[in-house]
Amino acid sequence: MADAAQLKRVTPPEIRARKGGEPIVCLTSYTASITRLIDPDVDLILVGDSLAMTIYGMASTVGISVETMIAHGRAVARTARHACVVVDLPFGSYEESPAMAFRTAARVMAETGCAAVKLEGGAPMADTIRFLTVRGVPVMAHIGLTPQSVNALGGYGVRGRHADEAAAILADAIAVDQAGAFSVVIEKTAERLSRTITRRIAAPTIGIGASVMCDGQILVIDDVIGMFTEFRPKFVKRYAEVTNPIAAAVRTYAAEVRTRQFPGPDHVFGP
Numbered sequence: 170m171a172d173a174a175q176l177k178r179v180t181p182p183e184i185r186a187r188k189g190g191e192p193i194v195c196l197t198s199y200t201a202s203i204t205r206l207i208d209p210d211v212d213l214i215l216v217g218d219s220l221a222m223t224i225y226g227m228a229s230t231v232g233i234s235v236e237t238m239i240a241h242g243r244a245v246a247r248t249a250r251h252a253c254v255v256v257d258l259p260f261g262s263y264e265e266s267p268a269m270a271f272r273t274a275a276r277v278m279a280e281t282g283c284a285a286v287k288l289e290g291g292a293p294m295a296d297t298i299r300f301l302t303v304r305g306v307p308v309m310a311h312i313g314l315t316p317q318s319v320n321a322l323g324g325y326g327v328r329g330r331h332a333d334e335a336a337a338i339l340a341d342a343i344a345v346d347q348a349g350a351f352s353v354v355i356e357k358t359a360e361r362l363s364r365t366i367t368r369r370i371a372a373p374t375i376g377i378g379a380s381v382m383c384d385g386q387i388l389v390i391d392d393v394i395g396m397f398t399e400f401r402p403k404f405v406k407r408y409a410e411v412t413n414p415i416a417a418a419v420r421t422y423a424a425e426v427r428t429r430q431f432p433g434p435d436h437v438f439g440p
């Protein structure tokens with residue numbers, strides 16, 4: 170595993186210091202091959218638990234395990250040379266107590282080589298965030314739509330459109346900021362509220378379906394390149410459509426195998 174201390178990767182304090190400056194560019198990655206492609210152009214790579222859906226075909230992020238997050242986190246951290254690598258703590262691995270969260274986070278950091286962890290939840294997670302940050306675990310918070318709570322929320326609807334909910338999400342933002350989060354993801358949350366949060370808290374906000382005025386943006390890589398086609402949230406912009414060239418390549422390969430055109434003389438070894 171690459172020794173994070175020897176690599177000149179962007180650090181969580183450097184991300185925090187970018188508040189109000191040039192927008193912070195973040196993307197998810199789950200594999201070495203994608204990390205190699207995106208690492209030079211992004212500031213932060215999140216090994217998101219969205220891999221439950223994009224890689225493992227699950228219906229939500231609820232079922233992914235710590236071991237799976239560690240396997241993918243290790244592949245990404247081993248490969249990244251530039252970006253700050255953050256790994257998601259999966260559902261059920263941290264909520265019970267700050268001590269449990271620390272044990273999981275320490276294991277994830279030690280076994281992957283990532284620089285920080287992300288966890289979902291606002292004010293109720295503030296004590297946990299404080300517990301982790303004062304013990305050397307940089308924490309990225311995640312508020313607004315928190316997909317691990319899909320069963321409690323009743324779906325993936327936009328958050329913060331109504332006054333009561335907006336006040337609660339603003340309180341979440343302030344609580345995780347004061348607890349020491351080095352950055353705060355705001356997901357699928359009303360634009361005006363996302364701007365207000367960005368103005369009100371010291372930590373940089375990272376928007377996904379939030380506001381162009383957030384301090385940075387994040388998207389799921391599979392959405393960006395058109396690899397995940399089950400559904401497309403409104404907040405996704407497709408910058409490429411990679412499935413057509415892949416399917417075309419596979420069709421050509423299959424045809425060449427069936428007609429004995431592949432392997433050709435260049436692909437085999439002489440006597």
Ligand code: KIV
Binds near residue numbers: 216257356388389
């Ligand atoms: O799991 C994930 O990919 C995420 C991002 C969408 C922020 O949490």
